[in-house]
Structures are given as C-alpha cells and as structure tokens.
Amino acid sequence: MSAPDRRDDERFAEWVDGCMSGRDRERFEAELRVNARLRADLEAYERTVASVQAALRAPTTEVDFADRVLARLAATRAPAPILASPPRRPWLLAMVLVAALLGVMVWISSWQPTSSGLDVAKVADVVPTAPSPPASEAPAGQSGGGGGGDVGMRRLDAAGGAVPPEAKAAVVPADSDEAGERREQSAAPTRLADAAPVPSVAVPTVGGPDAKAPAEPQPTAPEAASAATAVPGAERRDGAPSAVRSAAPQPDADLEAGDERAKRKAAEEHLESGEVAETLAPTELVPEIVVTGTVPAARRGRGSPAVGGEPKGPVAGGAAPAPAGPTPGLPAGPATGGPAGPASGGPVRTDRFGGSKNEDRGAPLPTGGKRAVDLGSEVEQFLAAQIAAPAKDARASDWAATAGTLRLTVLVPEVRKADAGAGDDAEAAGGERAWLVEGSKDEVAAVVARLGVLVRRQQLQMNNGETRLASPPALAGEKVRDETAKVVPAAPAAARVRLVLRLRLTQR
Amino acid sequence: MQRAQRGDLDAFRTLLEMYQGRVMRVMVSVLRCDRAIAEDLCQEVFLRVHKGLPAFDGQVRFLTWLHTIAMNVAISEYRRRRTQKRDRHTFSIDAPVAGTDDLYLTPAGRELAPHEDAHQRHFLAMVRAAVHELPDEFRDAVVLRDMEGLAYEEIATVLDLPIGTVRSRIHRGRLLLQEKLQEFRP
Numbered sequence: 263m264s265a266p267d268r269r270d271d272e273r274f275a276e277w278v279d280g281c282m283s284g285r286d287r288e289r290f291e292a293e294l295r296v297n298a299r300l301r302a303d304l305e306a307y308e309r310t311v312a313s314v315q316a317a318l319r320a321p322t323t324e325v326d327f328a329d330r331v332l333a334r335l336a337a338t339r340a341p342a343p344i345l346a347s348p349p350r351r352p353w354l355l356a357m358v359l360v361a362a363l364l365g366v367m368v369w370i371s372s373w374q375p376t377s378s379g380l381d382v383a384k385v386a387d388v389v390p391t392a393p394s395p396p397a398s399e400a401p402a403g404q405s406g407g408g409g410g411g412d413v414g415m416r417r418l419d420a421a422g423g424a425v426p427p428e429a430k431a432a433v434v435p436a437d438s439d440e441a442g443e444r445r446e447q448s449a450a451p452t453r454l455a456d457a458a459p460v461p462s463v464a465v466p467t468v469g470g471p472d473a474k475a476p477a478e479p480q481p482t483a484p485e486a487a488s489a490a491t492a493v494p495g496a497e498r499r500d501g502a503p504s505a506v507r508s509a510a511p512q513p514d515a516d517l518e519a520g521d522e523r524a525k526r527k528a529a530e531e532h533l534e535s536g537e538v539a540e541t542l543a544p545t546e547l548v549p550e551i552v553v554t555g556t557v558p559a560a561r562r563g564r565g566s567p568a569v570g571g572e573p574k575g576p577v578a579g580g581a582a583p584a585p586a587g588p589t590p591g592l593p594a595g596p597a598t599g600g601p602a603g604p605a606s607g608g609p610v611r612t613d614r615f616g617g618s619k620n621e622d623r624g625a626p627l628p629t630g631g632k633r634a635v636d637l638g639s640e641v642e643q644f645l646a647a648q649i650a651a652p653a654k655d656a657r658a659s660d661w662a663a664t665a666g667t668l669r670l671t672v673l674v675p676e677v678r679k680a681d682a683g684a685g686d687d688a689e690a691a692g693g694e695r696a697w698l699v700e701g702s703k704d705e706v707a708a709v710v711a712r713l714g715v716l717v718r719r720q721q722l723q724m725n726n727g728e729t730r731l732a733s734p735p736a737l738a739g740e741k742v743r744d745e746t747a748k749v750v751p752a753a754p755a756a757a758r759v760r761l762v763l764r765l766r767l768t769q770r
Numbered sequence: 771m772q773r774a775q776r777g778d779l780d781a782f783r784t785l786l787e788m789y790q791g792r793v794m795r796v797m798v799s800v801l802r803c804d805r806a807i808a809e810d811l812c813q814e815v816f817l818r819v820h821k822g823l824p825a826f827d828g829q830v831r832f833l834t835w836l837h838t839i840a841m842n843v844a845i846s847e848y849r850r851r852r853t854q855k856r857d858r859h860t861f862s863i864d865a866p867v868a869g870t871d872d873l874y875l876t877p878a879g880r881e882l883a884p885h886e887d888a889h890q891r892h893f894l895a896m897v898r899a900a901v902h903e904l905p906d907e908f909r910d911a912v913v914l915r916d917m918e919g920l921a922y923e924e925i926a927t928v929l930d931l932p933i934g935t936v937r938s939r940i941h942r943g944r945l946l947l948q949e950k951l952q953e954f955r956p
Contacts, residue, residue, distance in 0.1 A: 275941035279915065281922055310948040311916065317897035318799060318917035325794045327809050328786045331816045332779060721810070 274307045334721075362714055367707040369726070370759050373549050548698075550729040550762040551710060555722030671698040673762070696764040698731065706759045713763065729762045771832065775823050782823070786816055789833070792918065793840050799913045800844045802902040811847055815840045834924040837914060841928050848906065900950040908943030915940050 273290055276282045282290065294301050673696035699709055717724040773781035793815050797808040818839050826835060901909060914925045925940075926933045 272941045275937055310944055313897050315916045317894040325790055327813055328783050331813050
C-alpha cells in the first residue's frame with residue numbers, strides 16, 4: 263500500500279464502517295472516481311477489514327458458564343452489606359486479609375491440644391444474637407466445615423446426633439467484628455472471605471488417657487450453630503466462653519460452671535451410647551483447614567506445573583504417602599508419632615514467593631488466577647517453598663520469615679478414606695489430600711495466610727475445623743489443660759503449632 | 771432486563787446466556803488467553819454485571835455497557851499479567867495453551883475442497899493471531915469494531931476515549947494487520 267496522507271487513511275475507516283457524513287462521502291467518492299491509486303488502496307483496505315471480520319466473527323464453540331455464575335451468585339448472596347464500599351479497593355482487601363491473619367494467629371495461639379477434647383461447654387454457652395443465614399448461603403462446594411469424617415470425629419447436638427448441615431451456617435453475633443467482616447466479604451464473591459471460616463464444633467469422641475468424658479457437653483442445636491461459627495480455639499481462652507467475638511452476654515462464672523457440669527454429664531451419656539466411634543489413643547485435636555472447590559476435569563490429571571522441569575516428589579500430584587526419611591531441601595523437624603511420616607515435598611521450589619501483599623499486582627503464588635492446575639501440588643509447592651524460601655521481600659509481612667522450623671508432612675491415605683463419610687461428596691473423597699503443617703505459630707499463620715490468598719485467587723472455599731491425630735511425643739511448648747479445663751499457655755518461645763491442611767477437590 | 775434488574779435470577783440467566791458467547795470471544799481475542807482463563811474472566815464480567823445491573827440506567831446500550839465491563843476486566847487482567855514477574859514457564863496461566871484457536875469451530879457443511887478449506891482455516895487463524903499481536907490499544911479498538919460491531923461512539927464509551935482517537939486506532943490497527951497479512955492472504 264502506498265503512503266497516503268493521513269486524511270485519506272482515516273477516511274478509509276470511516277468509509278468502510280459507514281461513518282462518513284453525506285457531504286464527506288460525496289467528496290470521497292469524487293476522489294475515488296479520478297484517483298486509481300486511491301481506489302486500489304481502498305480495495306486492499308476493504309479486503310483486510312473483511313478478512314479480520316470474518317476471522318473474528320467465525321463461529322465459535324458453545325460456551326456455557328451460566329450455571330457457574332449463578333452458583334457463585336447464590337453462594338455470595340447475603341444480607342446487603344452495611345458498608346457500601348466497592349469490593350475491589352486494595353486497602354479494604356488488605357484490611358480483610360490482615361484481619362483474617364490476625365484471627366488465625368489468635369486462633370492458633372490459643373489452640374490447646376487436648377486429649378479431653380474441645381471445651382464444648384464454653385462453646386455451647388454462646389447464644390447467637392444474629393439470625394443464621396440460610397444454608398444456601400454457604401459457599402458452594404463447601405464441605406463439612408472441615409473435620410468431618412476424621413478419625414474419631416463427630417459433631418454433637420443436644421440429642422447427641424450429628425449437627426445438621428444447616429447448623430454449620432455462619433451464625434455470628436451481629437455486632438461482632440467477625441459479622442462486620444462477613445458482611446463486607448459477602449459482597450465480594452472473589453474475596454478471601456468467600457472461604458470464611460465456618461468451623462464445625464468437632465467434639466472428640468473418646469479421648470485418650472487424659473480424656474474426660476464430662477468435657478464433652480451437648481450443645482443444643484442453636485448453640486451448635488453458634489458454636490460452629492465461634493472462632494476455633496476461642497473457647498480455649500482462659501476462662502472465656504467460646505464466642506470471644508460474640509456480643510452475646512457472657513454468663514457469669516457460677517452459671518458457667520453449672521452448665522458445664524450438666525453438659526459434661528450429657529456428653530458422658532452420649533459417649534456411653536456407643537454412637538461415637540472409638541478413636542486411636544492417644545490422640546489430640548488439631549486445628550484443620552479444609553480447602554474445597556472444583557477444578558476442570560480435563561486438567562486435573564496434569565499434575566502440578568513443572569518447577570523448572572523438575573519432577574515433583576512422590577506426594578506431588580498424587581496422594582501417595584510420604585516416604586520414610588527426611589526430605590531433601592526441607593529442614594528436619596521433630597519426629598511426630600502421628601500417622602504421617604516425615605515430610606516429603608520433593609524438590610523445593612525456588613521461584614519468587616516474596617511478593618507484595620497487593621493481590622491486584624499478582625502476589626507470586628504459583629497459580630495466579632488459574633484454577634485448572636493441580637492445586638494439591640501447588641499447595642504443596644508453596645508450602646515447601648515456605649520452608650525453603652527466605653524472606654526475600656520484606657514487604658510481604660504476611661508470610662515472611664518462614665524458613666524456620668516449618669515442617670510439612672503428608673497424611674496417609676487412610677485418613678482420606680475415613681474422611682469420606684456420610685454427606686461428603688464421593689468425588690471429594692477421591693480428590694482429597696492432607697498435610698500436617700507444623701511449625702512455630704508465626705510460621706503456620708503465614709502459611710495459612712498464603713493459603714488464604716491462594717484459595718481466593720483460585721476461587722475455592724476454605725473452612726476451619728478440627729481433626730484428630732495421634733498425639734506426637736511430648737513437644738516443647740505443648741499446652742496443657744488443667745482440671746478446670748482452662749487453657750494454660752505454654753512457654754511461647756518453644757511453642758509449636760500443628761495444623762492439618764486438607765484439600766478436597768471435585769472435578770467438573 | 772427489567773426483571774433482571776429487580777434481581778430475578780432467571781431473567782439474569784437469560785441475559786447471561788444471550789451474551790456469554792460474545793463476552794467469551796472478546797476475552798479470548800483481547801487477552802489471547804486459553805479458554806479456561808477466558809471463562810473465569812467471563813464469569814467475573816457477569817458477576818460485575820449482576821452487581822451493577824440495578825444501577826444500569828439505560829443511557830447506553832446494554833451491549834455497550836457489557837463491553838465496557840468486559841474490557842475493564844480484560845484490561846485489569848492484562849495489567850496484572852504485565853506486572854507479574856514470575857516464571858511463565860512454570861505455570862500456564864498466561865501463555866496460551868497450544869490450540870488457543872480452539873474456540874473457533876471449523877465451519878461445518880462447507881463444500882470446499884479439502885486443501886481450500888485447510889488454507890482458509892489457516893488464514894483465518896493467522897488473522898486472529900495477527901489481531902492478538904497488535905498493540906493493546908489498537909487491538910481493543912479493532913476487536914470492538916470488527917468483531918463486536920460496536921459503533922465508534924460506543925467504542926469511545928467503552929474505552930473512554932474520544933471518537934477521533936477511536937477512529938484513528940481502528941484505522942491504524944487495520945493498517946498494521948494489512949501489512950502482516952500480505953503474505954497469508956489466500
């Protein structure tokens with residue numbers, strides 16, 4: 263094409279697109295009649311436009327994601343947010359993440375491994391002051407709030423039966439911090455809080471030698487619902503009722519003691535009823551995070567993205583139990599007596615994990631916004647990277663300094679089978695993996711925070727809960743419950759936290 | 771539309787089904803991403819549409835408004851990619867999967883000789899690839915005009931540009947395509 267002057271060039275576009283005014287069109291047509299070169303250029307231009315339009319408007323394969331969109335809408339439909347702020351302000355996201363991280367850190371720090379079980383007496387004292395959202399508002403794909411089906415785990419209601427799924431709906435006192443956070447979060451379907459923790463009240467069934475049957479009271483159904491929303495571990499705070507965040511009036515100590523005795527008695531009766539499965543002894547309750555969601559079936563078998571072409575360890579992409587022996591690249595941690603062997607994460611990733619907290623800039627998570635990858639391996643990779651990667655970027659204060667004693671252990675497949683209890687999606691059982699994360703409070707909290715970001719970006723759901731694992735050998739810093747079932751804080755310097763990370767993916 | 775604005779999910783589903791294909795094509799064309807990513811982004815588009823629908827006042831065509839949202843999502847995604855400095859060899863998030871052009875069907879029932887059909891398909895694929903390789907500002911304008919058929923004024927609304935700039939970008943984008951397609955023209 264020749265180099266027409268600029269006026270002719272843009273008139274081509276107007277001519278082809280029919281945007282010329284009547285007068286301009288007459289003039290242009292007059293020029294075309296006398297200028298052969300102009301005609302040739304215009305014809306070439308028209309052919310190009312025709313080709314482009316044909317290519318871009320060619321028939322496409324059918325797409326249908328209406329159901330998914332509506333499912334997400336249904337999952338995120340909640341009472342109108344009090345705050346009218348738009349969901350995508352970075353500062354708001356940062357505040358939500360910080361609040362979530364603080365909540366997790368508080369929860370972890372107050373967690374008391376106990377053989378006598380959760381102090382449901384305190385949990386059951388919570389009286390919900392806010393109406394429960396309907397069960398349909400539970401995030402799609404949410405499964406059991408975590409902990410369901412775990413060895414020895416059952417949830418109890420007042421009658422000793424399993425807590426109905428509806429009880430797992432978030433019931434948070436209206437004026438609690440958590441309630442406000444949930445309202446904000448409910449307006450943003452892609453926020454971290456889509457996986458707002460809805461922990462189940464997992465009442466240990468039969469404890470070990472230290473188990474005290476009276477410690478397993480029977481919360482009523484509303485109480486169970488409220489307990490399901492109590493911050494996990496909050497009940498373990500020193501003498502405080504479970505709903506630390508609750509705005510409900512706190513019963514005084516005398517009433518609390520009396521209620522506790524009654525509930526212990528009820529728990530005893532329940533235990534004696536034989537409805538509860540025996541657990542392995544000695545065991546302890548460990549906080550658990552369950553990540554659920556769906557991934558495209560076609561891509562699930564890909565395995566994790568290559569880490570510079572290196573093959574993954576035996577755990578990556580699959581659910582094989584960890585091999586014996588230390589994993590290269592991972593720091594040796596204290597031996598655990600639990601069902602899991604030493605951590606095996608394969609080659610440790612060395613890509614960038616030190617990004618900004620600003621998700622919009624793309625925090626360097628392995629998956630970014632893509633769902634169609636092997637999330638289990640990614641979680642494993644980033645967990646492994648958490649272990650190995652130093653805090654290259656000090657800005658990422660939410661996960662820095664994890665190159666400490668953080669340890670990752672794959673839980674054996676038998677745990678997965680036990681998890682596939684009633685009510686679990688059959689596919690979820692097939693796609694489940696679990697890891698035991700151990701480390702300092704800060705390290706585990708950082709892992710949880712990163713996981714939360716990953717979950718959000720992958721549009722999955724994350725729920726807190728509890729699960730029962732065989733108690734490890736006495737670890738420095740283990741918290742001990744005294745006879746009054748009060749939490750005795752351990753020496754903070756040597757405290758190690760254990761957390762089960764469970765991944766349940768379903769294919770679509 | 772009115773029912774959808776009032777929160778009728780069935781009505782919104784109807785809207786969704788009417789326009790999901792178009793939005794999908796825009797995403798694929800503008801971002802050159804694979805289908806899975808495009809679907810994710812399309813879902814984001816419609817979630818935003820649902821959120822903003824009650825406030826949609828009809829001052830512009832719904833299609834224009836829809837494209838505005840789609841382009842905003844696409845632009846955000848593109849900017850996010852550009853600021854991410856991660857190893858793209860590790861994850862296939864941004865790099866198109868082999869066969870990105872699989873969104874487009876092979877025309878059925880066309881009575882062309884096999885070699886002609888293959889050449890035509892190849893040419894169209896080259897055109898789409900050439901569109902993908904355009905500079906962002908030109909590609910957006912060309913896609914909205916030549917794929918979606920939006921008027922200059924609508925494109926100006928979607929891209930928040932003066933009409934003159936829109937016209938200029940469309941024209942310059944087409945000229946670039948013309949140069950690139952010289953050797954591929956059947």
